[in-house]
Each structure stands twice: as C-alpha cells, then as structure tokens.
Amino acid sequence: MQVSIETTSGLERRLTVGVPAERVDSEVNMRLQKAAKNVRLDGFRPGKVPMRVIRQRFGAGVRQEVQGEVMSQSFREAVIQEKLRPAGQPTIEPRILEQGKDLEYVAIFEVFPDVEVSEMKGFDVQRAVANVTAEDVDLIISVFRKEQGRLDEVDRAAQDGDTVNIDYLGTKDGEEFEGGSAQSSDLELGSNKMIPGFESGIVGMSPGEDKILALSFPDEYHNDELKGAAVEFKVTVNAVKEQVLAELDEKLFAMYGVEDGGEEQFREEIGQNMTRELKNAIEAGVKRQVMDAVITAHEAQEIPKALISQEIGNMRKQMIQQFGGMDTKDLDLDTLLPDDMFQEKAESRVKLGLVLSELIVKLELKADAEKVRAVIEEMASTYQDPEEVINYYYSDQEQLSTVESKVLEDQLVEKLLEDANIEEKECTYQEAISLSQEQAAE
Numbered sequence: 001m002q003v004s005i006e007t008t009s010g011l012e013r014r015l016t017v018g019v020p021a022e023r024v025d026s027e028v029n030m031r032l033q034k035a036a037k038n039v040r041l042d043g044f045r046p047g048k049v050p051m052r053v054i055r056q057r058f059g060a061g062v063r064q065e066v067q068g069e070v071m072s073q074s075f076r077e078a079v080i081q082e083k084l085r086p087a088g089q090p091t092i093e094p095r096i097l098e099q100g101k102d103l104e105y106v107a108i109f110e111v112f113p114d115v116e117v118s119e120m121k122g123f124d125v126q127r128a129v130a131n132v133t134a135e136d137v138d139l140i141i142s143v144f145r146k147e148q149g150r151l152d153e154v155d156r157a158a159q160d161g162d163t164v165n166i167d168y169l170g171t172k173d174g175e176e177f178e179g180g181s182a183q184s185s186d187l188e189l190g191s192n193k194m195i196p197g198f199e200s201g202i203v204g205m206s207p208g209e210d211k212i213l214a215l216s217f218p219d220e221y222h223n224d225e226l227k228g229a230a231v232e233f234k235v236t237v238n239a240v241k242e243q244v245l246a247e248l249d250e251k252l253f254a255m256y257g258v259e260d261g262g263e264e265q266f267r268e269e270i271g272q273n274m275t276r277e278l279k280n281a282i283e284a285g286v287k288r289q290v291m292d293a294v295i296t297a298h299e300a301q302e303i304p305k306a307l308i309s310q311e312i313g314n315m316r317k318q319m320i321q322q323f324g325g326m327d328t329k330d331l332d333l334d335t336l337l338p339d340d341m342f343q344e345k346a347e348s349r350v351k352l353g354l355v356l357s358e359l360i361v362k363l364e365l366k367a368d369a370e371k372v373r374a375v376i377e378e379m380a381s382t383y384q385d386p387e388e389v390i391n392y393y394y395s396d397q398e399q400l401s402t403v404e405s406k407v408l409e410d411q412l413v414e415k416l417l418e419d420a421n422i423e424e425k426e427c428t429y430q431e432a433i434s435l436s437q438e439q440a441a442e
Contacts, residue, residue: 002102003078011110011304013084016095019074019103027066032058067097075107085112088306110304115358121419123293128282129424130432132274137267139430140274141248148246148255157206158240160190164202165239172231179223180231184238195221198233205237276378278429281436283410288439290413290420291352298355303347311346312339356412365411367404375403 002018036054044053071092079086090109097103151163158164163186170180189199201213213233217226246252253259253266261268316337380389393399427435 001074001077001081003081005082005084008108011087011113011302013109013111015075015078015082015084015090015107015109017071017074017078017105017107019070021100021102024063024066024070024103025099027070028059028063031062031066035062063099067094067103070103071105078107086110087112087304088310110306112304113302113354115298115301115354117355117358117362118297120294120297120359120416123290123297123420125286125289125293125417125420125422127286127422127424128432128435129426130278130282130429132271132278132429136274136429137271140270141267142245144252144256145245145248146243148252150244150246151241152244153239154242155207156240157204158189158202158237160200160203161188161243163188163241163243164205164237165241166202167236167238169234170231171234172226172229177226177231180233186241202235202237205235207237207239210234210236274429278432281433285432285436285439286417287410287413290416293420294355294359294416295348295352298351301351301354303350303354307350308343308346309339311350312342315342315346356409359416360408360412363412363415365408365415367408368411371407371411372400372404375407 001020002016004016006014008014032051032054035058036049036051039049039054039058041049041053041057044050071094075090075092087110090107093106093108095104095106154162165184165186167183168181168185170177172180187193187199187202189203192199195215195217197215198213201211201215205211211234213235215231215233217223217229217231219228221227248263250262253262256266256270258266258269319337376390376393377386380386380393383389393403
C-alpha cells in the first residue's frame with residue numbers, strides 16, 4: 001500500500017492512498033465464487049450457474065461494494081501507519097477504480113491539534129458556603145402544599161398571592177399594541193410575570209371592577225418598540241381566587257414518595273434532598289469557574305472544524321429534546337436552528353474538551369474506583385431499589401464510562417483548585433441555588 005501525505009492548511013491533511021489491484025480483485029473473486037453456490041437463475045440448476053454469467057450479472061455491484069470497504073479499511077491502516085489522529089470523518093475522493101489497476105483515492109480530513117497546556121496557577125474562584133436550615137425546609141414544603149392545593153373563588157377584593165381572572169387591553173398613544181391584550185387570563189398577583197405596577201395595581205380590585213393602569217415598560221424590555229414606553233392598560237377583574245394550601249398529611253407525604261414515618265420523615269427526606277442539591281449546586285458553581293479559567297488560559301488553541309460541526313449537531317439535538325422531541329421530519333432545521341446559533345458555544349465546548357484531555361494526560365490522572373462507586377451509590381440512593389441501579393451501572397460499560405469520565409473531570413478540577421485563589425462567600429441556601437442557576441444560564 002502506497003501512502004503520501006501533505007498539509008493543505010492548518011489542521012487539514014490530504015492523504016493519497018494506493019492499494020494493489022490484487023487486494024481488490026481477490027476479494028471480488030472470492031465473493032463471486034461464494035455467491036455462485038447459492039444464486040438461482042432461470043435455465044440453470046442451483047449452484048451450476050457459470051462464473052462468466054455470475055460475473056456479468058453481479059460483478060459490477062460486488063466490485064463497487066468491495067472498493068468501498070477497501071477504501072475504508074485502508075484509510076484506517078494508513079492513518080495508523082502515518083501516526084495521524086483524524087478529527088471527524090474524512091472526505092474520500094476516488095481517483096482510480098478501473099479493474100486490473102491499483103485502486104487509488106484521496107482522503108481529506110482534519111487532525112487533532114497538538115494542544116499546549118498552560119500553567120494553571122493563581123486564578124480566582126469564589127465558593128459559596130451555605131447550609132440547609134429549618135426555614136429553608138419550611139419554604140419548600142409550602143411550595144409542595146401550594147402545588148397540591150386548590151384555588152377557591154372568593155367574593156372580596158384581590159390580595160397579594162391571589163389568582164385573578166382578568167380581561168385587559170393595552171394601548172400606546174391611544175393605539176392598541178401587539179401582545180398587549182387578553183381575555184379571561186389567570187394571573188397570580190405577586191408572581192412578577194407582568195411589567196412593574198401591573199399586578200400591584202390590581203390588588204384591591206373586586207370582581208366586576210374596571211380600572212385604567214398608567215404604566216411604563218422597562219428600559220431593558222426585549223421589544224424595542226416598547227422599551228421605556230408609557231402605556232395604559234384597561235383591566236377588568238372577572239373573578240378572584242384564593243390559594244388554599246394542601247393539608248400537611250399522609251396523602252401529601254405519599255405524593256412526594258414518603259409512605260411511612262409521617263411529618264418527621266417527610267421533613268428529614270426533604271432536608272436530605274436539599275442538602276444534596278446544595279452540595280451539587282456549589283460544586284457545579286466552582287467547576288464552572290475552573291472551566292472558565294481553563295478556557296481563558298488557552299484562548300489561542302486551533303480547533304478542528306469537523307469537531308465544531310459535530311458539536312453543533314449535538315447541541316441542535318439537545319435543543320430539540322428540550323422541546324419534547326418534536327417531530328422534525330418536515331422542518332428545515334438548518335433554517336430554524338442555524339449553525340450560527342450554536343457556533344460560539346460549540347467552539348468553546350470543543351476547545352475545553354481538547355484542553356481537558358491534554359491536562360488529564362499531563363497530570364497522569366486516572367478515574368478513582370472508590371469515587372466512581374460513591375457517585376453511583378449516591379445516584380442509586382434516590383431509587384426504590386438502590387442495589388439494582390448499582391448493578392445496572394456496573395453491567396453496562398457505556399454507562400460506567402460516562403460516570404468514570406465525570407469522576408475524572410471532577411478529579412482534574414480538584415487538582416487545579418490546589419493552585420487557585422479560593423474566596424469563600426457565606427450565603428443562604430436560596431442564594432447559592434439561584435447563583436448556580438444564573439451561572440448555568442450564562
């Protein structure tokens with residue numbers, strides 16, 4: 001097999017491969033002879049069809065199939081021979097496919113870059129310090145009680161926390177504007193879903209009452225035509241509904257997975273879940289800061305376009321899944337979700353992945369088996385039969401590898417934190433959770 005390679009630009013390589021004709025011809029002959037034993041053609045007994053007929057009928061198709069397989073196999077052999085690391089699939093351009101001549105083709109592809117890792121020392125990290133208090137547990141329980149509660153219609157003026165059913169019509173300079181009206185719309189007062197002053201303006205209104213609210217849209221409003229605009233809303237209250245919380249009883253406990261132990265066990269399990277959530281939120285916040293520092297320290301790295309394209313595809317699929325796995329067969333996804341929408345984040349993710357891999361190699365890190373076990377046991381603890389879940393992870397190599405990768409990444413973060421400037425910031429449970437959510441959104 002003859003192989004020549006040239007660098008066309010940056011990470012792109014052009015590989016020219018020549019494969020002896022004998023390799024293709026012998027495989028074609030072997031397959032045709034094997035097929036001849038089973039081929040049934042009119043006028044011939046089974047297994048007695050002449051080879052010239054077999055070759056005439058099936059030779060071209062078999063040769064095309066063999067040539068494709070040989071190009072694929074020889075490409076893998078060539079990159080191993082030349083010690084190359086292809087990033088993504090190659091583009092294959094056949095050059096010579098004639099029978100009796102050496103097969104020749106050109107493969108164009110990108111290679112993984114040689115990543116130069118920088119020294120990661122002295123970067124700043126802020127770590128939240130918080131605890132789950134009895135008041136935090138009470139707050140979550142009140143949320144559960146509200147979720148399982150009901151709304152009772154009342155004949156009184158609306159109060160903060162009530163849900164009102166309203167009609168409203170918005171005007172700007174006496175003209176209606178798009179999106180500024182609704183009929184029989186339910187609104188929880190105090191939810192801050194509407195612009196400032198709208199919900200507070202309804203407090204005190206009774207069923208059947210009308211009111212004009214003179215308000216202004218925020219300066220940072222997403223609609224340019226309404227930014228900072230002075231408007232009026234004519235509001236009619238159709239009904240006022242009062243929130244009635246669900247009883248703190250066995251029925252409520254069972255809805256959240258607590259069958260025995262009553263309120264004490266209910267509170268204990270909620271506290272444990274919140275503690276686990278808090279721990280994960282704090283660790284995730286620290287990890288994101290470390291990853292940001294890694295990206296900042298390695299901004300000049302060259303990235304294979306093939307990997308970026310692949311990551312864009314993954315991100316597009318994730319977004320579709322977030323929308324409930326909508327049917328996309330009749331949609332033009334390239335127009336609906338264009339590459340530009342994901343480009344910047346995809347580049348960042350690919351760059352981060354390449355640098356992390358190199359850092360793990362440089363620091364000679366291996367996934368700690370005890371930590372892997374601890375992560376799996378923690379995940380399994382939320383299921384009814386933890387042992388079954390643990391066995392599942394250890395019996396499925398793909399699932400186990402996913403956990404090992406997470407542990408390895410966490411070990412790298414721990415290692416990098418040894419040389420970071422860590423500032424601890426005391427805060428409440430809710431502040432720590434909100435901060436983590438804001439960082440994730442960014």
